[in-house]
Amino acid sequence: MIFYIREYVRMHTQFVDLTRGEVLNRYYYSKQVRERVCHLYFDENYTQAQIAEAFGHRPCERTVHAIIQSYVANGDVLPLRGQTGTRKPCKFDEIAAQTLVELVQADDQALLSDLATAMTNLLGTLWSGPDISRALSELGYVRKKVLTRAFEARESAQLAYRELV
Incomplete structure (x- = not known):
């Protein structure tokens, strides 16, 4: 037994x-x-x-x-905290690659979590930030941690300061 x-x-x-x-x-x-x-x-x-x-x-x-x-x-055997069932693994095939390329081209400053949410909604499989990061590296995209909005704001502040001086 x-x-x-x-x-x-x-x-x-x-x-x-x-x-x-x-x-x-x-x-x-x-x-x-x-x-x-x-x-x-x-x-x-x-x-x-x-x-x-x-x-x-x-x-x-x-x-x-x-x-x-x-x-x-x-009265039922519900999953314990955080257990929602088996996770459908994301398949990185041609459709997923094309979808990811389109999302990145539409917004090249999107966060990995935003891309993961969009891929999950579009493809119906669960995507996470690390999944997106691996997929982007397979596609040859380079991801840098640059805050362009903050950089542009700092640059405009420096230009304004130079004009005053």
């Missing part, structure tokens, strides 16, 4: 990063695992420590307690 549970957890806690083809061990516990924790606690009368031991301490005893408390409070 314990071996079965450990294999069950192992199947549901590993994600595959499709952009790099590697397995990421992120400990997001799927709805099936959370349901199994509640089943073992309420139906099979396991203690929280026994459940954590049966799962190989992933989820740990504290997380098992949080899952059970969430179930008692809400």
Whole structure:
């Protein structure tokens, strides 16, 4: 029984990063695992420590307690804080490249977070700032941390000072 549970957890806690083809061990516990924790606690009368031991301490005893408390409070096995489900990995293909080039050409001073939000809205996959940074470097764009508006304001202030002197 314990071996079965450990294999069950192992199947549901590993994600595959499709952009790099590697397995990421992120400990997001799927709805099936959370349901199994509640089943073992309420139906099979396991203690929280026994459940954590049966799962190989992933989820740990504290997380098992949080899952059970969430179930008692809400009547459903909702994700724990910050866990919104599996993330659709962003695919940097020709469509994404063309979209990113168009966004950068439209506003070359846009922040990475703004570009990530726009890419998420346009393509339907979740993009982050580091994703955009990697994509821009693949496209050959150079990104410098220059505040052009502040630079222009300082330059105009210097010109005004020179005219007074």
